[in-house]
Amino acid sequence: MSAPTVAAATAATAPRPPERAPAGRRSGRGVPRAKRVGWILLFLLPSALPLLAFTIGPMLGAAWISLHEWNLLSPMRWVGLANFADQLGDPATRNAFGNTLAYIVGYMPLVYVGGLALALALNARLKGRSLLRGIYFLPVVSSWIVVALVWRWLLNPSVGVVNWALGLIGIDGPGWWTDPAWAMPSIILASAWKDLGFVMVILLAGLQAIPTDVIEAARVDGAGWWRRLRSIVLPLLSPSTFFVVVITLINGFQVFDQVYAMTGGGPDGSTETVVLRVHALAFRYGEAGGAAALSWLLFAVILVVTVIQVRGQRRWVTYA
Amino acid sequence: MRERLLTPRSIALHAVVVLGALVMLFPFVWAVVTSISPGSGLSATPQLFPDDPSIAAYQQLFADLPFGRVVLNSLGLAVAATVAQVVTSAMAAYGFSRLPFRGSGAVFALYLVTMMIPFQVLIVPLFVEMKALGLIDTYLGALLPSVASGFGVFLLRQAVNQVPRELDEAATIDGAGHLRIFTQVVLPNIRPAVATLVVFGFMSSWNAFLWPLIILRSPELHTLPVALQTLQGQYTTQWDVVMAGSVVSILPMLALYVFAQKYVVQGVASSGLK
Numbered sequence: 001m002s003a004p005t006v007a008a009a010t011a012a013t014a015p016r017p018p019e020r021a022p023a024g025r026r027s028g029r030g031v032p033r034a035k036r037v038g039w040i041l042l043f044l045l046p047s048a049l050p051l052l053a054f055t056i057g058p059m060l061g062a063a064w065i066s067l068h069e070w071n072l073l074s075p076m077r078w079v080g081l082a083n084f085a086d087q088l089g090d091p092a093t094r095n096a097f098g099n100t101l102a103y104i105v106g107y108m109p110l111v112y113v114g115g116l117a118l119a120l121a122l123n124a125r126l127k128g129r130s131l132l133r134g135i136y137f138l139p140v141v142s143s144w145i146v147v148a149l150v151w152r153w154l155l156n157p158s159v160g161v162v163n164w165a166l167g168l169i170g171i172d173g174p175g176w177w178t179d180p181a182w183a184m185p186s187i188i189l190a191s192a193w194k195d196l197g198f199v200m201v202i203l204l205a206g207l208q209a210i211p212t213d214v215i216e217a218a219r220v221d222g223a224g225w226w227r228r229l230r231s232i233v234l235p236l237l238s239p240s241t242f243f244v245v246v247i248t249l250i251n252g253f254q255v256f257d258q259v260y261a262m263t264g265g266g267p268d269g270s271t272e273t274v275v276l277r278v279h280a281l282a283f284r285y286g287e288a289g290g291a292a293a294l295s296w297l298l299f300a301v302i303l304v305v306t307v308i309q310v311r312g313q314r315r316w317v318t319y320a
Numbered sequence: 321m322r323e324r325l326l327t328p329r330s331i332a333l334h335a336v337v338v339l340g341a342l343v344m345l346f347p348f349v350w351a352v353v354t355s356i357s358p359g360s361g362l363s364a365t366p367q368l369f370p371d372d373p374s375i376a377a378y379q380q381l382f383a384d385l386p387f388g389r390v391v392l393n394s395l396g397l398a399v400a401a402t403v404a405q406v407v408t409s410a411m412a413a414y415g416f417s418r419l420p421f422r423g424s425g426a427v428f429a430l431y432l433v434t435m436m437i438p439f440q441v442l443i444v445p446l447f448v449e450m451k452a453l454g455l456i457d458t459y460l461g462a463l464l465p466s467v468a469s470g471f472g473v474f475l476l477r478q479a480v481n482q483v484p485r486e487l488d489e490a491a492t493i494d495g496a497g498h499l500r501i502f503t504q505v506v507l508p509n510i511r512p513a514v515a516t517l518v519v520f521g522f523m524s525s526w527n528a529f530l531w532p533l534i535i536l537r538s539p540e541l542h543t544l545p546v547a548l549q550t551l552q553g554q555y556t557t558q559w560d561v562v563m564a565g566s567v568v569s570i571l572p573m574l575a576l577y578v579f580a581q582k583y584v585v586q587g588v589a590s591s592g593l594k
Contacts, residue, residue, distance in 0.1 A: 043415030061445025
């Protein structure tokens with residue numbers, strides 16, 4: 001059964017019984033329909049109105065812009081779906097989606113496995129545990145401006161610490177962010193490093209909600225560490241895992257800050273992600289229509305991926 | 321049965337975790353060291369212990385920028401955004417969980433959809449809208465887009481869903497209405513999730529760059545990241561000043577996290593759940 005206080009994101013998509021409850025059932029208590037509608041509005045409007053006005057509205061505005069040729073200055077010119085056709089046919093679009101996908105494929109396993117290991121380690125009995133959690137969270141709260149500078153310096157091909165260390169063990173380090181083949185791995189490395197703490201916090205909250213007696217019982221029954229992890233901890237953690245995967249994928253598809261700060265999309269477009277391309281189209285090439293069209297294409301991809309996850313969660317997400 | 325601390329395994333775990341912490345800490349230490357090394361450049365390898373440490377960079381920061389004002393701007397906006405987000409998200413979470421209606425699933429999906437579009441493309445329409453509302457170069461214009469958050473509603477709805485309905489029913493029998501159930505039954509039970517949202521809500525406002533940069537024109541309205549950016553342009557070589565600003569910008573976030581973390585642990589402990 002669900003416990004009264006279940007930490008934060010544990011949560012991720014909890015049992016959904018109430019949602020589908022027929023509207024009539026609760027009003028069986030004798031609450032008049034109009035009054036119920038009033039309550040619903042009272043609770044939802046404070047968030048619904050700002051989201052409608054300042055997110056959904058601008059999204060529709062962007063959709064309108066996507067149907068026009070517009071350089072942000074001169075009057076808009078209606079072009080129908082031409083922007084979408086242009087973007088779909090542009091090799092730069094394929095490149096941008098490819099790079100974004102490469103980022104996600106490299107980043108997701110690193111940040112999830114790393115964050116899980118960290119959450120498990122920092123959930124154990126440790127001296128100075130709070131301090132350690134704080135330290136691992138430090139990169140999450142730092143701005144990418146600082147972090148990107150530091151990583152560019154760490155991964156500097158000639159004077160960087162990483163290549164110096166590799167040199168010690170006889171490895172000739174790569175050119176990292178100056179080399180088209182290594183630029184994306186550099187960004188993935190820095191991103192995983194920065195976001196480990198985010199995943200850790202969500203998973204820690206989930207771990208803390210797992211009753212210790214369940215794990216203790218398994219230990220008494222002779223289950224080893226690995227077995228306990230696989231058969232008890234991971235299944236009970238799956239709602240949190242689901243939340244982490246949904247959110248990091250949504251964010252991963254929109255990766256921008258670190259690329260902008262570390263490589264600016266180069267060298268040779270090897271790290272130009274979709275949002276970086278959107279940014280360049282809108283603010284460098286004066287193609288606001290193309291930028292909006294590309295954004296809506298990205299939105300469609302994210303939406304499909306998220307819907308697939310929500311549909312697929314029943315196969316692997318177990319609720320307490 | 322608790323594990324003892326002095327087993328080989330526990331020692332190894334400590335070693336690995338501490339070593340990792342040093343790696344995480346390094347960039348921050350680097351920023352601090354650079355900030356107290358006058359005239360440090362980026363290409364030069366910073367020394368771990370500068371020959372001639374000085375707080376000149378911090379003094380310059382306060383002298384050259386209306387720094388106190390800038391910090392207050394950031395703080396005010398972040399606190400307002402966080403409070404607003406927690407209130408609007410918690411209410412929506414309660415609504416979705418406890419007052420289901422026909423189509424509420426679709427409405428909730430719409431909330432999720434707000435997270436899926438890159439902000440870069442919303443900027444132009446949003447700016448046009450703010451201009452029509454006469455909110456360019458105002459705190460309100462900077463604040464309004466972050467008073468509600470799809471992420472926050474998602475996070476808190478999951479938590480509210482896990483609060484047993486039996487508690488509501490008991491309160492209802494005692495004559496409590498939705499407002500009382502919300503404030504006195506549900507809210508106390510989702511404190512850890514609220515603490516998490518406080519940290520992330522504050523963080524996203526505190527570190528927000530693009531929107532404040534565009535909407536806040538007057539220097540006296542600037543937030544910390546925006547002011548820091550102008551610094552970077554002013555002193556292309558004075559990395560000590562840039563890093564001093566970064567250090568100042570990280571500290572409040574860290575303090576908030578340490579505070580919230582205790583709160584999360586307390587929340588879990590007070591529920592009587594181990």
